[in-house]
Amino acid sequence: MGMIIARIRGKEYRFLTAPGVFSWRRVDKGTHLLAETAPFDRVESVMDLGCGYGVLGIVAAREMGEGRVVMTDINPRAVWLARKNVELNGVEDVVEVRRGDLYEPVEGESFDLIVSNPPVREGLEIVSKIIEEAPGHLEDDGELWLVVRRKMGAERVLKLMEETFGSAEVAARGAGYWVLRAPG
């Protein structure tokens, strides 16, 4: 087990982490860039797909103030840690953590914003599914924001987003990562 203290958008966060979850020793640089740049302050509902120990959804909840955040992950350990971190950061009134595959835990639900640092290492097929099934879970004018390491296929992911959404753009770049945005 470990405890990470991170400063994001000028606020301090504490994250309980453990081996067996993504980037357990420190907040991933891509995750940090997405957390700093996603438009949490102008939305009312957010899905954090593949939440790990919970950085994106918890930052979303603090930035939104009011609203609804659903965080999901397939890994039970990640879900357990994310639930602890929701309590640790005092956002339990806003956030729900659910275990399951991709959009299965949010069947029939839509959000203003879907954010994800997708499991690129597991193959492009899973990233394609995240993109192709996103419109079915976005409100009108909803947006999908992903972060991908440039050398891990960010350009290819941008193309997939363009194919599904009609347009997409690089919203931010830093530390070798691209934050990609597609309008709903």
Ligand SMILES: C[S@@+](CC[C@H](N)C(=O)[O-])C[C@H]1O[C@@H](n2cnc3c(N)ncnc32)[C@H](O)[C@@H]1O
């Ligand atoms: C790159 S990590 C990002 C974790 C966290 N969002 C962060 O930024 O620290 C991708 C996450 O996706 C989860 N994941 C992998 N396959 C999944 C699936 N089919 N459905 C839901 N989550 C999945 C992994 O367990 C992992 O926590």
